[in-house]
Amino acid sequence: MILGIDTSLGSAVAVVEPDGVIRSEVRSLDPRGHAEVIGTLLERAMAEASVTPSDITHVAAGMGPGPFTGLRVGIAAARTFALGRGLPVVPVVSHDAVALELLLHSALTADWGFVGDVDDGAAETFAVVTDARRREFAYTLYRGIDDDGLPIRVAEPALVPRDELEAALAHAEAKRRDADHIPAAMLALAAARALSAGRTISHADALYLRSPDVTLPHAPKRVNPLASGTPGEQRTPVPAERQAYQQQRDEA
Amino acid sequence: MNRAEPLVLGIETSCDETGIGIVRGRTLLSNTIASSMDEHARYGGVVPEVAARAHLEALQPSIEAALAESGIALADLDAVAVTSGPGLAGALMVGVGAAKALAVSLEKPLYAVNHLVGHIAADVLDAEAPPLEYPTVALLVSGGHTSLLLVRDLTTDVELLGETMDDAAGEAFDKVARLLGLPYPGGPEIDRAAASGDPKAIPFPRGLSRASDMAGHRYDFSFSGLKTAVARWVEQREAAGEPVPVADVAASFREAVVDVLVTKALAACRDHDVPRLLLGGGVIANRRLREVALERAVAEGVTVRIPPLSLCTDNGAMIAALTSELIMAGRAPSTLEFGADSTLPVTEIQVAESA
Ligand SMILES: [Zn+2]
Numbered sequence: 114m115i116l117g118i119d120t121s122l123g124s125a126v127a128v129v130e131p132d133g134v135i136r137s138e139v140r141s142l143d144p145r146g147h148a149e150v151i152g153t154l155l156e157r158a159m160a161e162a163s164v165t166p167s168d169i170t171h172v173a174a175g176m177g178p179g180p181f182t183g184l185r186v187g188i189a190a191a192r193t194f195a196l197g198r199g200l201p202v203v204p205v206v207s208h209d210a211v212a213l214e215l216l217l218h219s220a221l222t223a224d225w226g227f228v229g230d231v232d233d234g235a236a237e238t239f240a241v242v243t244d245a246r247r248r249e250f251a252y253t254l255y256r257g258i259d260d261d262g263l264p265i266r267v268a269e270p271a272l273v274p275r276d277e278l279e280a281a282l283a284h285a286e287a288k289r290r291d292a293d294h295i296p297a298a299m300l301a302l303a304a305a306r307a308l309s310a311g312r313t314i315s316h317a318d319a320l321y322l323r324s325p326d327v328t329l330p331h332a333p334k335r336v337n338p339l340a341s342g343t344p345g346e347q348r349t350p351v352p353a354e355r356q357a358y359q360q361q362r363d364e365a
Numbered sequence: 366m367n368r369a370e371p372l373v374l375g376i377e378t379s380c381d382e383t384g385i386g387i388v389r390g391r392t393l394l395s396n397t398i399a400s401s402m403d404e405h406a407r408y409g410g411v412v413p414e415v416a417a418r419a420h421l422e423a424l425q426p427s428i429e430a431a432l433a434e435s436g437i438a439l440a441d442l443d444a445v446a447v448t449s450g451p452g453l454a455g456a457l458m459v460g461v462g463a464a465k466a467l468a469v470s471l472e473k474p475l476y477a478v479n480h481l482v483g484h485i486a487a488d489v490l491d492a493e494a495p496p497l498e499y500p501t502v503a504l505l506v507s508g509g510h511t512s513l514l515l516v517r518d519l520t521t522d523v524e525l526l527g528e529t530m531d532d533a534a535g536e537a538f539d540k541v542a543r544l545l546g547l548p549y550p551g552g553p554e555i556d557r558a559a560a561s562g563d564p565k566a567i568p569f570p571r572g573l574s575r576a577s578d579m580a581g582h583r584y585d586f587s588f589s590g591l592k593t594a595v596a597r598w599v600e601q602r603e604a605a606g607e608p609v610p611v612a613d614v615a616a617s618f619r620e621a622v623v624d625v626l627v628t629k630a631l632a633a634c635r636d637h638d639v640p641r642l643l644l645g646g647g648v649i650a651n652r653r654l655r656e657v658a659l660e661r662a663v664a665e666g667v668t669v670r671i672p673p674l675s676l677c678t679d680n681g682a683m684i685a686a687l688t689s690e691l692i693m694a695g696r697a698p699s700t701l702e703f704g705a706d707s708t709l710p711v712t713e714i715q716v717a718e719s720a
Binding site: 118120146147148149151152153155156159165166181182185186187188189190191192193194195196197198319321325326 | 412414415417418420421424425428429439454455457458459460461462463464465466467468469470471472475701702703704705
C-alpha cells in the first residue's frame with residue numbers, strides 16, 4: 114500500500130494499492146496552511162482507505178516544484194512517516210502526477226493526442242503549468258507515456274516569468290495545461306509504477322528551482338550625518354534577515 | 366502511555382538549530398543538534414529560507430542520530446513533541462509537519478509546545494540541581510528573543526513580564542560585531558575583543574532605563590538605540606581620524622547589554638518578592654553575563670539557576686522535557702490541528718490540547 118503526500122500546491126494525501134487501485138484521496142485547496150492540515154489529511158486518507166500505518170509499505174513524496182514554504186511540509190512529513198515505520202521514500206516530481214492524470218484521461222477519452230505513439234510523432238507535447246508565486250510559473254514539458262506507464266518528461270521543471278510563458282510554450286510547440294492542485298493518488302500511482310519497473314524517477318531533494326532569497330548585507334551604513342558627511346542618511350539598514358522575513362511572508 | 370516516566374522525543378526547528386532530544390521523565394537520553402550557523406555567517410544573521418532548507422535536510426539524520434545515541438527505538442516512545450512557536454514561520458513548519466507525520470505513523474500522542482517555556486524546562490534535566498522552586502523569575506536571552514518571565518508553574522502558569530521591543534540581545538551582539546568588522550556570530554567575537562578592554566571606557570546608553578521609560582516598560586528591553594550609539598561613536602572616531610579602540614568599544618557595549626539585562630531581571634525579583642532567578646537561552650553562554658548576574662544576585666539574596674550550557678541554546682531536549690512535565694501533570698495530547706505560530710505568546714505553554 115503506497116501513501117502519497119504532496120504539499121507543493123495545496124495539500125494532498127492518498128492511499129493507492131501497489132497495482133494502482135486508488136483507495137483514498139483527500140486534499141485541502143488552501144494554498145497556505147500546509148502544516149495545519151497535514152496531520153489530519155494523513156489520518157483521513159488512511160481512515161477512508163480502511164488501512165492503518167502498519168499497512169503502508171512505501172511513502173511517495175511530491176518533491177515539487179512548488180513555493181518552498183509549503184513544499185517542505187509534505188517532504189518532511191513523508192520522510193518522518195517513513196522513518197516511523199522503517200519504510201522507503203519514493204520521490205516523485207509533483208508535475209508528473211498531473212501529467213499522468215492528463216495522459217490517463219486522454220487515453221480514456223481519446224480527445225487529445227497526448228497518448229499517441231511517441232516514435233511516429235503522434236504524441237503531442239504538453240506543459241504542466243503551476244503557479245510559482247512572485248509573478249512566475251513553474252512548468253514541465255511532457256510528451257507521451259512510456260512502456261512502464263509513466264509520463265515522459267521532455268524537459269525538467271523550470272520557472273518562467275508569467276508574461277513569458279506563452280512564448281516559451283510556443284517555442285516548444287507545447288499545449289498548456291494549468292493545474293490548481295496535485296492529485297496525490299496519481300503521485301502514488303507514479304511511484305507504484307516506478308517501483309514495479311525498478312526505476313528512480315526523481316531526485317531525492319526538493320525542487321525549489323530558486324536560490325534562497327538573501328541580499329548580502331551592505332557595509333554598515335553611516336548613522337551619523339555629521340561624521341559621514343551624507344546628510345539625511347539616518348536610516349539604519351534593513352538587515353538581511355528582516356528583508357528575507359518580508360520576502361518569506363510574501364512567498365507564504 | 367507511561368505517565369510516571371514518559372519517554373518523549375522532541376523536535377525543535379524554530380531558528381537555525383535542528384534539535385532532536387529524547388528524555389525519559391527528567392532524564393536526558395539524547396540532545397542532538399545540527400546547526401546551519403555556518404551557512405548564515407556570510408549574511409551576518411540567520412536567513413530564514415536558508416535555515417528552513419537546512420532543517421528539512423537535517424531532520425531525518427538528526428532523529429536517527431538521537432535514536433542511536435539513546436539506544437531506544439521509535440516504537441518505544443510514549444509521545445512525540447514539537448515546538449509550535451514562537452520562531453521563524455518557515456522553519457517551524459518543517460518541524461510541525463515532521464512531528465505530525467511521525468506521530469501519526471507511530472500512532473503515538475503528539476504535544477505541541479511553546480519554545481520559550483521549553484527554555485525554562487531545560488532546567489529540570491539538570492540531574493545535579495535540586496528541583497525547580499516556584500515562583501521563579503526567568504530571563505531568556507538569545508539571538509531570537511530577550512524575555513523576562515514570571516514562572517509560577519512550568520506547565521500551567523508562565524507570565525510575560527517584559528521582552529525586547531526591537532532587536533534580541535544576541536542580534537545586537539551580531540550587529541555590533543559587524544560594525545566593528547568582527548565575524549558572525551558576534552557573541553563570542555565581542556567577548557574575545559572585550560577581554561582586554563575597559564567596560565567603563567565609554568558610557569553607552571542603557572535602553573528603556575530612564576525614569577520616564579520605567580512606567581511603561583519596566584521589564585522591557587531595547588537594543589537598537591544602543592547599537593546606533595555604538596555606530597555613531599565609532600564613526601565620530603573615524604571621522605576625527607583617530608583609531609577605534611575595538612577592545613574598549615566591545616567591553617563597554619557588552620557591559621551595557623549585561624547591565625540592563627541583570628538590572629531588570631533583579632528588579633523583577635525584587636518587585637515580585639521572588640528570590641530566584643533562572644537564566645536561559647544561548648546568550649547565557651556569555652561568561653560576563655553569568656558573572657555579573659551571579660555577583661549582583663548574591664548581593665540581593667537572589668539564587669541564580671543556570672541549566673547546563675548545552676541545554677541553553679535551542680535544542681529538542683528542552684521540548685521533550687517540557688512535554689514530559691505536561692504528561693506527568695496529566696495533560697492530554699494536542700490535536701493534530703495546530704500550525705506554526707511565529708508569535709505564540711508565552712502564556713500558551715501547550716497548543717491545541719485535546720478536550
Ligand atoms: Zn530559543
